Amino acid sequence: MDEILEGFERRDQTALARAISLVENQRDGFERVLAHAYARLGKDGARRIGITGPPGAGKSTLTERLIQQFRGGGVRVGVIAVDPTSPFTGGALLGDRIRMESTGPDPDVFIRSMATRGSHGGLATTTEEVADLLEAFGFERILIETVGVGQAELDIAASADTTVLVLVPESGDAIQTLKAGVMEAADVYVINKSDRPGADKLRHEVAVMLGMRHRSPDSWEPAVLETVATTGEGIGELGAALERHYAYLQGSGRLAAGRRNRLQRRLRAVVERAVRQWVWDATRAEELVAERLDDVAAGRESPYDVAAEILQQLKSGAPG
Amino acid sequence: MDEILEGFERRDQTALARAISLVENQRDGFERVLAHAYARLGKDGARRIGITGPPGAGKSTLTERLIQQFRGGGVRVGVIAVDPTSPFTGGALLGDRIRMESTGPDPDVFIRSMATRGSHGGLATTTEEVADLLEAFGFERILIETVGVGQAELDIAASADTTVLVLVPESGDAIQTLKAGVMEAADVYVINKSDRPGADKLRHEVAVMLGMRHRSPDSWEPAVLETVATTGEGIGELGAALERHYAYLQGSGRLAAGRRNRLQRRLRAVVERAVRQWVWDATRAEELVAERLDDVAAGRESPYDVAAEILQQLKSGAPG
Numbered sequence: 001m002d003e004i005l006e007g008f009e010r011r012d013q014t015a016l017a018r019a020i021s022l023v024e025n026q027r028d029g030f031e032r033v034l035a036h037a038y039a040r041l042g043k044d045g046a047r048r049i050g051i052t053g054p055p056g057a058g059k060s061t062l063t064e065r066l067i068q069q070f071r072g073g074g075v076r077v078g079v080i081a082v083d084p085t086s087p088f089t090g091g092a093l094l095g096d097r098i099r100m101e102s103t104g105p106d107p108d109v110f111i112r113s114m115a116t117r118g119s120h121g122g123l124a125t126t127t128e129e130v131a132d133l134l135e136a137f138g139f140e141r142i143l144i145e146t147v148g149v150g151q152a153e154l155d156i157a158a159s160a161d162t163t164v165l166v167l168v169p170e171s172g173d174a175i176q177t178l179k180a181g182v183m184e185a186a187d188v189y190v191i192n193k194s195d196r197p198g199a200d201k202l203r204h205e206v207a208v209m210l211g212m213r214h215r216s217p218d219s220w221e222p223a224v225l226e227t228v229a230t231t232g233e234g235i236g237e238l239g240a241a242l243e244r245h246y247a248y249l250q251g252s253g254r255l256a257a258g259r260r261n262r263l264q265r266r267l268r269a270v271v272e273r274a275v276r277q278w279v280w281d282a283t284r285a286e287e288l289v290a291e292r293l294d295d296v297a298a299g300r301e302s303p304y305d306v307a308a309e310i311l312q313q314l315k316s317g318a319p320g
Numbered sequence: 321m322d323e324i325l326e327g328f329e330r331r332d333q334t335a336l337a338r339a340i341s342l343v344e345n346q347r348d349g350f351e352r353v354l355a356h357a358y359a360r361l362g363k364d365g366a367r368r369i370g371i372t373g374p375p376g377a378g379k380s381t382l383t384e385r386l387i388q389q390f391r392g393g394g395v396r397v398g399v400i401a402v403d404p405t406s407p408f409t410g411g412a413l414l415g416d417r418i419r420m421e422s423t424g425p426d427p428d429v430f431i432r433s434m435a436t437r438g439s440h441g442g443l444a445t446t447t448e449e450v451a452d453l454l455e456a457f458g459f460e461r462i463l464i465e466t467v468g469v470g471q472a473e474l475d476i477a478a479s480a481d482t483t484v485l486v487l488v489p490e491s492g493d494a495i496q497t498l499k500a501g502v503m504e505a506a507d508v509y510v511i512n513k514s515d516r517p518g519a520d521k522l523r524h525e526v527a528v529m530l531g532m533r534h535r536s537p538d539s540w541e542p543a544v545l546e547t548v549a550t551t552g553e554g555i556g557e558l559g560a561a562l563e564r565h566y567a568y569l570q571g572s573g574r575l576a577a578g579r580r581n582r583l584q585r586r587l588r589a590v591v592e593r594a595v596r597q598w599v600w601d602a603t604r605a606e607e608l609v610a611e612r613l614d615d616v617a618a619g620r621e622s623p624y625d626v627a628a629e630i631l632q633q634l635k636s637g638a639p640g
Contacts, residue, residue, distance in 0.1 A: 031624040031627075031628075032624075034622065034623075034624055035622040035624040035625065038619070038622035038623070038624070039619060039622065041619060042619060054493040054496055054497070055493070055496040055497055056493075056496045147497075148470045148471075148497065149470075149493070150468045150469075150470030150471075150472055150473060152470055152471065152472040153470060170492045170493075171492070171493055172490045172491070172492050172493065173374040173375070173376075173469070173490075173491055173492065173493035173494050174493050176374060176375040176376045177374070177375055177468070259617075260613070260617050263613070263616060263617055263623075264609070264613055266623060267609055267612075267613065267616060267623045267626060267627075268600075268609060270623040270624065270626075270627045271599070271605060271609065271623075271626070271627045271630050271631075272596060272599070273627075274624075274627040274628070274630070274631050275595060275596070275599055275630075275631060275634065276592060276595070278631055278634070278635070279591070279592070279595055280588075285591060289584070289587055289588060289591065292587075293580070293583070293584055293587065296583060296587060297579075297580050297583055299358070299359060299361060299362060302354065302355040302358035302359065303354075303358070303583075303586060303587045303590040303591075304351040304352075304354055304355045304358070304590065304594075305355065306587060306590075306591070307351075307587075307590045307591045307593075307594040308351070308594070310591050310594070310595075311591075311594050311595060311598055314595065314598075314634070315598070315637065316637065317635070317636065317637030
């Protein structure tokens with residue numbers, strides 16, 4: 001543990017990777033590492049950018065282009081790919097390949113894939129915590145790539161300061177979902193693969209859909225851009241839109257307000273996780289659930305009877 | 321409360337609606353109502369069928385056709401529409417209209433829309449609980465309609481005995497998601513609006529995708545069907561596939577095994593919810609979070625310090 005923290009201070013990427021694994025698997029001491037990282041946040045104007053969209057929209061290529069652009073400006077970039085379909089998903093090996101190809105071996109780029117299974121609904125919190133580690137380590141832009149246009153996927157991307165939604169002319173279902181108002185708004189809409197038929201139509205549809213939303217006069221007007229990530233077309237404009245949105249957030253006070261809101265939500269999530277771990281790992285709850293499952297399955301008692309009993313034991317300070 | 325339980329016994333739909341609201345909003349006494357319902361489950365061979373798919377796939381029309389078919393056989397049908405885009409979503413009024421149009425005013429059909437927001441990730445559990453109420457009330461088929469092809473949406477549909485995924489020839493993103501392995505398998509795949517171009521191609525793609533999955537020899541071979549819900553074409557085949565799957569579940573022992581697995585997951589979820597409610601409503605946790613948010617936002621302490629302190633107080637049995 002001390003070794004990890006020490007390596008972290010030396011900006012050793014191996015220590016960073018180990019710290020991330022510790023947090024991802026919530027192994028002993030993960031909260032200590034996170035508290036350590038937390039104390040180092042918010043000092044260098046680091047920004048978090050969420051990138052989401054349906055599979056096949058070209059998010060990874062777009063991310064790679066953004067990395068190049070940021071690196072061209074001397075900015076350190078960390079990437080979290082919460083995306084089982086991402087070409088990054090192969091882990092370090094593919095991550096290395098991409099770095100080699102596009103920017104050369106570069107100590108100021110770090111790409112990490114995260115598993116999406118078995119996270120018990122805590123994936124948004126874990127992603128924020130891994131982003132903390134990257135920011136504390138010294139990365140100035142944290143890109144968080146998720147896949148899907150459902151509420152859960154967007155919640156993760158929306159833990160960033162700026163959310164980018166990537167669509168392609170074929171994104172029929174995504175557009176249906178947007179129209180249906182299932183999704184919260186993104187800040188920047190990218191029509192990628194815009195050299196394909198239907199791009200202008202899609203751009204128009206997105207603009208109409210955004211036009212129908214109620215917005216207060218001082219709120220951000222979402223940017224709608226066209227890109228061809230494979231050739232790099234439109235990436236400059238995307239970078240500029242990200243800058244504009246960040247300037248808007250700062251100027252309007254919404255950067256601090258948004259971060260505080262997210263922090264409040266997260267503080268509650270961290271408390272709930274700690275309580276959950278205590279209940280299942282250090283009390284008799286797990287044992288009771290196992291003992292009583294047969295009775296519950298047979299209808300002899302209800303889940304609510306069992307829950308009430310466990311709660312009673314917790315309240316009475318029953319020994320673990 | 322007693323009035324609700326009494327009305328429930330009399331099979332009064334107003335009492336059922338009130339019981340559902342109580343559970344949905346987790347108001348005082350909701351667990352008592354659920355324990356009451358729980359004791360009445362599993363007696364009449366009731367089955368739960370989850371129906372999911374992207375918006376615009378025609379799930380509601382398909383559901384309406386299934387209702388007609390079940391009613392034709394004298395079977396009582398309850399519907400839960402967890403779908404902000406569903407035409408059912410207008411609530412009782414639209415539900416009534418649909419019943420009037422398609423089956424006449426029928427006391428053995430009940431349609432209920434559920435809100436998807438503000439559910440704190442507990443939507444799958446609440447949906448199962450509302451299904452309990454419907455089953456305990458005497459409905460023999462419970463249809464659970466959700467929208468989306470993300471993991472969260474499918475988790476809800478998968479709390480049923482049989483999961484139906486509805487696609488349309490335009491479902492490009494949905495197919496991408498399926499190919500990417502983001503989703504767990506459904507039991508029955510329906511290509512709806514199959515009179516449109518591309519239906520056969522989609523059916524072929526789904527079949528290829530299913531063929532690539534590893535399956536043990538005794539596992540269910542997913543059915544792939546074409547329907548035109550607006551005309552009723554293929555609904556008979558869908559009904560037959562649902563019967564076949566149920567017979568498979570019974571014959572293979574997977575009906576009981578699946579229900580027991582789901583029950584175990586749910587028992588844990590119910591315990592966690594009870595603990596969460598206790599922590600936030602009956603201890604000083606909420607107050608502490610509010611008091612310390614400024615310090616956490618300023619980086620003077622970490623979320624983990626606050627969580628540790630709250631946990632310490634819970635463990636020591638601090639008074640609420």
